[in-house]
Amino acid sequence: MKYVDEFRDPEKAASLVAAITALAGPLAASRGRPLHIMEVCGGHTHTIFRYGISGMLPPEIELVHGPGCPVCVLPMGQVDDCVAIAETPGVILTTFGDAMRVPGSQKSLLQAKAEGTDVRMVYSPLDALALARDNPEREVVFFGLGFETTMPSTALTLLQAEAEAIRNFSLFCNHITIVPTIKAILDSPDLHLDGFLGPGHVSMVIGAAPYGFIAEHYHRPLVVAGFEPLDILHALWLVLTQLAEGRADIENQYGRIVPPDGNAAALDAITRVFELRPFFEWRGLGSIDHSGVRIREAYARFDAERKFALPSLRVADPQSCQCGEVLKGVIKPWQCKVFGTSCTPEAPLGALMVSSEGACAAYYQYGDLEGLRTQHAVGAA
Amino acid sequence: MCLGIPGRIVAITDETRKLATVDVAGVKREVNIACIIDGRALDDCVGDWVLIHVGFAMSRIDERQAQETLQILTELGEAQQEIAAMRASGRG
Incomplete structure (x- = not known):
């Protein structure tokens, strides 16, 4: 596929690993601990596990898996609201798999x-709109979620519904925005990060400028990265190069997809349809100011929150789950009490086990768990 | 949902709704191209390589940038070989 295979070349990967290893040794030695680099995006977590990138890196680098998986940070209360909408007579509820x-x-x-509620999986919000066109006697609700990557698609679908005066279509908006959450992570006292791999497809929409504060105020490098193995390694090398040179800049490794200023048409659609909420609840992380969006008053007739009476209860995460500590990188997924026992991809307790982009599901599917546990036991002894 | 897949625009199918057919590794699918028109005539978008997310073309793949990144990686690889050779010769 176009510019996919080229970014999986093993020879280039080996060179990058050698270059990274050469930089990592002195940097870790000067700190007296390994370097902690967070990949913000769940897509990166997936690539890192699928290609065994952690295993290629020297022990002086620890990758911390960030909160950038929209499915994984969805609190249970929001799912409950969604189920309440779906169980309303006459409704077809649609969402991503x-x-x-x-x-x-x-x-x-x-x-x-499975209980008989009309819930349908769609590939695109446009498929949900087509269902509304084809079923004028039903109310079709799209459960929209995701960061700025999928926000424009939901916004443009809603604008299309307005242009066609489709009345039986609405959106249950659970879109979230990553920048306030990165800030919350940087302000968290139990976390020590040396730099970031920035989310590639969020940046394709918003550009690189919104990350400026990370370099300016927190003096941490951030490199926007693509999703192939060479992209991840290249971006890591760029982060380490900045650290070695004592710099903290925002760089873009993923220039083939990410324009410096983002996508004007996509940003315009977002701004027309959505506005920031005062706060939004994240699974494991709690409430974060200005981290979610809602539908503007002008499009109220497409807003499922206004059309339906929702329970809107705050439901605490299961006590046995340690999703929050995993999301903040305080513990590794396999150190959670229920990992792989009462929480598995087949029967997930925590959302990090649900999506293939969630850190727990990635560890479960690709991790050398016995190896990790043995290593940890030896380290702890 | 978040990863996207590259495809090539092969035909415009609906000018009003800004829909086009894309070819993704041989599979044809209709997608919305509103975000990649960039002020051009719709027909000028045919032939573009784009990255598709949930039924929307979200970015035009910049071939020059892709080549530049690959070139940097090639040069980095050559430099690493030089360094390895220097180390091996004991005079590095």
Whole structure:
């Protein structure tokens, strides 16, 4: 595929690993600890595990898996609201496949579907709009979630519904924005990060400028990275190069997809349809100011929050789950009490086990768990 | 949902709704191209390589940038070989 295979070349990967290893030794020695680099985006987490990138890196580098998986940070209360909408007579509830299995306090959307509720998986919000066109007697609700990557697609679908005067289509908006959350992570006292791999496809929409404060105020490098193995290694090398030179800049490794200023048409659609919420609840992380968006008053007739009476209860995460500590990188997924026992991809307790972009599911699927546990036991002894 | 897939625009199918057919590794699918028109005539978008997310073309793949990144990686690889050779010769 176009510019996919080229970015998986093993020879170039070996050279990058050698260059990274040469830089990492002195940097870790001067700190007296390994370097902690966070990949913000769940897509990066997935690539790192799928290609075994952690295993290629020297022990002086620890990758911290960030909160950038929109499915994984969805609190149970939001899933409960979504189930309540789906169970309203006359409704067809539509959403992406990943969202179907996220546990609510009573059930997931998939379980509601198994009970006979009309829940349908769609590839695109446009498919949900087509369902509304074809079923004028039903109310079609799209459960929209994701960061700025998917926000424009939801906004443009809503604008299309308005242009066609489709009345039986609405959006349950759970879109979130990553920048306030990176700031919350940087302000967290139990975390020590040396630099960031920036989310590639969020940046394709918003550009690189919104990350400026990370370099200016927190003096940490951030390199926007693509999703192939060479992209990740190249971006890591750029972060380490900055650290070695004592710089903290915002750089873009993913120039083939990410324009410096983002995508004007996509940003325009977002701004027309959405506005920031005062705060939004994240699974494991709690409430974060200005980290979610809602539908503007002008498009109220497409807003499922206004059309339906929602329970809107705050539901605490299961006590046994340690999703929050995993999301902040305080513990590794396999150090969680329920990892792989009562929480598995087949029967997830925590959302990090649901999506293939979640850190727990990635460890479960690709991790050398016995190796990790042995290493940890030896280290702890 | 977040990763996207590259495809090539092969035909415009609906000018009003800004829809086009893309070819993704041999599979044809209709997608919205509103975000990659960039002030051009719709027909000028045919032939573009784009990255597709949830039914929307979200970015034009910049071939010059892709080549530049690959070139940097090639040069980095050559430099690493030089360094390794110097180390091996004991005079590095």
